[in-house]
Amino acid sequence: MNYYISDLHLFHEAAIRFDDRPFRDLEEMHTEIVKRWNEKVNNGDTVYILGDVSMRGKNEDLIALAAILKGKKILIRGNHDDVSDLRYRQLFSEVCDYKEIWDSIAGKSYELVLCHYPIFSWKHMSRGTILLYGHTHNSPEDDYFQKCLAGMKDNDCRHIGDSAIQAYNVGCMKPWIDYEPRSLQEILKES
Known part of the structure; x- marks a missing residue:
């Protein structure tokens, strides 16, 4: 099974306030993310993390936390x-900036x-190719991006065919993700 998630922002206390996350502190956020992840993902599953696992990767606690997350982890690198x-990088089966x-x-x-x-x-x-992305969290920027995509279809842009344009933000704070990796079926059904 493949799963998708982005913008965990582990060890990033400001993300709790920025995203209005339902956690009192980092410890509660980390505990809940690990619980939800490991209850769902098996070691035979692949989890595509679309960036921003944390603020930075040179952190003993981050390495220990990321190591207990189940599954084959592929990191699509984000800005943070x-x-x-090398100890942190080796926790991922692959690290890249873009993937098809x-x-x-x-x-x-x-x-x-x-x-x-x-x-x-x-x-x-x-x-009909589907874009999965993160980065924009719950922001006016994300709303604007989605409006632009809808406008492309409405305005009959030349490179838009008969297939619906599909782009989904898989940020962990989105209600259809709810702080756990989600399958493509779950993302398409809930968002």
């Missing part, structure tokens, strides 16, 4: 990810573009 510490993959739901295949940042135009977007 520092993987210069296929996932399936009930036998139907979906092409996905994975990036930490929202992209205004992505490969095969007019043929």
